[in-house]
Amino acid sequence: MKKSFTYIQNALIVMKVLHKGFDDTKYIAWMSKVNEEYDYLLKHISFWVNSNVKSLAEPLRSALTKQKFIIKNVKSNMHYTVFIHAKIKKASAYGFTLARSEISFVTKNYKGEVLGENVIHVTGQSSQGYEIARQNLVKKLHSLIQKEGISKVLNIGI
Missing domain, CATH: 3.30.160.150 (Lipoprotein like domain)
Known part of the structure; x- marks a missing residue:
């Protein structure tokens, strides 16, 4: 999932441009949670x-x-x-x-x-x-x- 973040971040930018009212906070919070879990696993595996x-x-x-x-x-x-x-x-x-x-x-x-x-x-x-x-x-x-x-x-x- 983490590898796809570059694509997702680019897609969020495009969505904001295409739809001025687009709210990306849920997606950014989700990506932050995935990053935290990834870091936790990397430290413990x-x-x-x-x-x-x-x-x-x-x-x-x-x-x-x-x-x-x-x-x-x-x-x-x-x-x-x-x-x-x-x-x-x-x-x-x-x-x-x-x-x-x-x-x-x-x-x-x-x-x-x-x-x-x-x-x-x-x-x-x-x-x-x-x-x-x-x-x-x-x-x-x-x-x-x-x-x-x-x-x-x-x-x-x-």
Whole structure:
């Protein structure tokens, strides 16, 4: 809703121009209330990221932090945990070492209820060995999150 405020504010200006008696106080009060609730939620919603491959948790933590979410492991009704499980296999092709992965994301609320699940496939590559290919895999995951958005990668609406 907050993203649509620019459109709503522009629409209110147009309505005032088209209809001199138009009263926008209800709409402005509503937008103010939504802003207050948004700020409250942003201050109280927290995430924790668990992963069987530690380096894959960092791109997700970074994206959540960028969205201004709190990253800590606490017990509250506004706490969510993202579980990352990755299967990474080593392969070779055309002189490159590949790190092929199947990465599953499961997001649960404080009760342990699943809110969203997703599985993605990312391949890291390097001509310098498997460890560099794994690092490239993390880099590609980070790029994917930046490009697609964290909501799409986790398959939840945030």
